[in-house]
Amino acid sequence: MKTFLVVNPRSANGQTGKRWVEISAQVGKVLGDFGYGFTSGGMDAARLARQAIDDGYECIVAVGGDGTLNEVTNGFFREGQVINPRATLGLLPRGTGGDFRRTFGWDLELTSALERLRTEKTEPFDVGRLEFTDNDGNPATRFFANIASFGVSAVVAREVNQGSKALGGNLSFMWGTVKGLIKYQEQQVRLTVDGGEPEVVSVTAVAVANGRYFGSGMFVAPEAVTHDGLFDVTIWSNYGLSDFVLKSKGVYNGDHVTWKGTRRLRCRTIHAEPLTGDVFLDVDGETPGRLPCTMTLLPGAIRLKV
Numbered sequence: 489m490k491t492f493l494v495v496n497p498r499s500a501n502g503q504t505g506k507r508w509v510e511i512s513a514q515v516g517k518v519l520g521d522f523g524y525g526f527t528s529g530g531m532d533a534a535r536l537a538r539q540a541i542d543d544g545y546e547c548i549v550a551v552g553g554d555g556t557l558n559e560v561t562n563g564f565f566r567e568g569q570v571i572n573p574r575a576t577l578g579l580l581p582r583g584t585g586g587d588f589r590r591t592f593g594w595d596l597e598l599t600s601a602l603e604r605l606r607t608e609k610t611e612p613f614d615v616g617r618l619e620f621t622d623n624d625g626n627p628a629t630r631f632f633a634n635i636a637s638f639g640v641s642a643v644v645a646r647e648v649n650q651g652s653k654a655l656g657g658n659l660s661f662m663w664g665t666v667k668g669l670i671k672y673q674e675q676q677v678r679l680t681v682d683g684g685e686p687e688v689v690s691v692t693a694v695a696v697a698n699g700r701y702f703g704s705g706m707f708v709a710p711e712a713v714t715h716d717g718l719f720d721v722t723i724w725s726n727y728g729l730s731d732f733v734l735k736s737k738g739v740y741n742g743d744h745v746t747w748k749g750t751r752r753l754r755c756r757t758i759h760a761e762p763l764t765g766d767v768f769l770d771v772d773g774e775t776p777g778r779l780p781c782t783m784t785l786l787p788g789a790i791r792l793k794v
């Protein structure tokens with residue numbers, strides 16, 4: 489299988505680019521010939537992945553963090569359709585946050601990633617499609633691999649992405665969460681789930697999950713499965729800074745699902761309209777826009793190297 493690596497040299501605080509000679513030598517030893525390209529900025533990983541699929545590569549590997557994985561996943565699609573159903577997605581995790589890999593229990597070791605890429609083992613992988621309003625106010629579509637969320641999580645993601653990740657994933661997110669919760673005001677949002685009756689919910693955050701973790705290790709959707717054909721939705725209502733500071737352990741170990749302000753459901757589509765103000769989106773750690781939005785699960789849309 490011809491393999492192409494989409495490399496974000498800036499991932500892992502720039503260590504991926506700095507160590508590329510060493511990394512690529514190890515990749516070559518295990519995989520033999522492979523193609524690769526360096527990303528140059530926003531959505532360039534999607535362009536590189538699309539180009540590689542057009543060039544006949546059948547395994548496209550994101551080398552970077554969750555943002556790179558998101559962009560590479562987008563590169564599997566053209567005009568809303570999967571370009572080549574035989575193409576498989578791989579991950580060589582190099583991020584600071586690394587939420588996607590946690591669902592699978594993958595570590596950051598290059599040797600473990602190469603072992604996965606070397607074998608033929610794949611499984612179906614559900615992909616989320618998000619229709620939303622971008623930061624310029626235009627309608628936009630973006631696919632997601634892990635979790636799309638809205639509410640305070642997007643305020644936190646903005647804080648984290650603007651700040652330095654030199655503190656490491658967890659500390660950057662904890663600090664970002666404190667700053668985000670100070671800034672955030674609870675919003676009322678009208679949710680329509682699987683085309684049913686609309687319902688107004690109070691939103692601290694709503695996570696529409698394919699994978700299980702966001703925010704650098706927060707176990708937001710403990711039972712999500714990436715090939716079950718369903719989103720696991722976690723709704724947090726009326727949480728404040730004190731809840732996260734005093735009970736943050738429960739957010740990281742999954743106990744939050746038993747708290748009064750947490751509600752969970754499963755669905756294939758969810759539509760969200762803001763009623764009280766701007767509500768921003770966090771899409772696999774990136775912050776491309778705001779509500780209103782519609783999220784649709786595409787069951788087994790592509791295959792994932794596991």
Ligand SMILES: Nc1ncnc2c1ncn2[C@@H]1O[C@H](COP(=O)(O)OP(=O)(O)OP(=O)(O)O)[C@@H](O)[C@H]1O
Nearest residue numbers: 500527528529530552553554555556583584585586
């Ligand atoms: N050459 C580049 N220079 C600056 N930014 C880049 C470059 N290439 C990609 N990017 C940006 O990097 C971001 C993705 O980073 P990525 O998620 O891979 O790494 P990370 O931030 O270290 O990890 P994580 O998201 O897991 O915390 C995207 O916003 C993307 O547009």
